[in-house]
Amino acid sequence: MLELKNVYFSYKAQSHDIHDVSLRINPGEFLAIVGRNGSGKTTLTRLMMTLKKPTKGELFFQGNSLATATPARMAHHIGYVFQNPDRQIFHDTVAEEVAYGPKQIGCTSEQIKTFVSQALEVTGLSPLASAYPLSLSKGQKQRLTIASALAMQPKILILDEPTSGQDARERAQLLQLLLKLHQQGTTILLVTHDMEFLSSCAQRAIVMKKGQKVFDGTVTELFHDTNQLADWGLIEPAALKISRQLAAFQVSQTTSISELGDQVANRLRRNDDHAKNSTHH
Numbered sequence: 001m002l003e004l005k006n007v008y009f010s011y012k013a014q015s016h017d018i019h020d021v022s023l024r025i026n027p028g029e030f031l032a033i034v035g036r037n038g039s040g041k042t043t044l045t046r047l048m049m050t051l052k053k054p055t056k057g058e059l060f061f062q063g064n065s066l067a068t069a070t071p072a073r074m075a076h077h078i079g080y081v082f083q084n085p086d087r088q089i090f091h092d093t094v095a096e097e098v099a100y101g102p103k104q105i106g107c108t109s110e111q112i113k114t115f116v117s118q119a120l121e122v123t124g125l126s127p128l129a130s131a132y133p134l135s136l137s138k139g140q141k142q143r144l145t146i147a148s149a150l151a152m153q154p155k156i157l158i159l160d161e162p163t164s165g166q167d168a169r170e171r172a173q174l175l176q177l178l179l180k181l182h183q184q185g186t187t188i189l190l191v192t193h194d195m196e197f198l199s200s201c202a203q204r205a206i207v208m209k210k211g212q213k214v215f216d217g218t219v220t221e222l223f224h225d226t227n228q229l230a231d232w233g234l235i236e237p238a239a240l241k242i243s244r245q246l247a248a249f250q251v252s253q254t255t256s257i258s259e260l261g262d263q264v265a266n267r268l269r270r271n272d273d274h275a276k277n278s279t280h281h
């Protein structure tokens with residue numbers, strides 16, 4: 001659906017902010033771009049939205065070159081949800097906010113009504129249609145920006161650090177919403193540092209390091225090599241760490257919870273004794 005072929009981009013003459021990146025996003029995928037701060041994740045999404053043009057290389061959307069595409073035209077195809085929802089909210093009611101995009105691109109009033117009501121429905125905001133957007137909670141504001149993006153009927157939804165500043169309940173709601181949208185056929189691209197969240201929803205991950213793509217594979221493959229993860233500045237999700245460590249206890253399907261508890265307690269006791277002995281020496 002979206003393809004980058006040997007793309008380079010520099011903000012300044014001497015910098016290599018994106019260096020020879022090729023990748024293809026297929027319809028219906030749920031993928032995440034990860035990497036340290038400054039590794040080029042946001043710049044990559046700006047190139048996809050044509051907010052920046054590559055210094056070398058080319059981007060394609062559904063087989064067509066984006067060389068002459070404008071951000072306004074790309075907004076029909078790609079919905080972008082910024083990290084800070086306040087920067088994207090301007091109207092007096094939730095419904096007006098969501099209607100803004102479809103109005104701008106000249107949809108009929110019938111289409112606008114349908115797109116707004118569908119977007120509010122899927123994001124669970126229908127009861128808040130006449131609410132003042134800035135009075136909403138952080139999670140609701142984020143769902144509003146997602147609704148605004150969805151009202152444009154995009155093929156791809158890009159979310160920049162969507163879990164940042166969200167509490168546990170809001171994260172869980174966001175996860176449910178993204179899984180539902182993905183199930184309904186939306187292609188989703190997350191830019192995130194949140195490995196727990198990524199491992200609960202994404203199927204594929206791309207790792208950026210110093211402007212280069214250093215990994216492109218399944219999420220299972222991503223978490224396979226823990227040394228490599230550290231080098232990329234990524235943290236293994238707690239659930240995976242625990243399950244990897246449990247493997248050391250030779251847990252079989254017949255191991256009962258109390259047997260497992262005994263094994264864990266024995267292991268911890270041995271670790272404790274070992275630590276005490278080392279301090280004595």
Ligand SMILES: Nc1ncnc2c1ncn2[C@@H]1O[C@H](COP(=O)(O)OP(=O)(O)OP(=O)(O)O)[C@@H](O)[C@H]1O
Binds near residue numbers: 011017036037042044
């Ligand atoms: N507007 C800008 N002007 C000059 N350099 C920039 C600009 N925006 C980003 N950069 C540089 O481009 C490189 C990639 O930055 P980018 O914001 O894409 O990384 P990121 O992986 O999204 O980081 P973060 O996780 O902090 O958002 C960095 O070296 C950064 O300093």
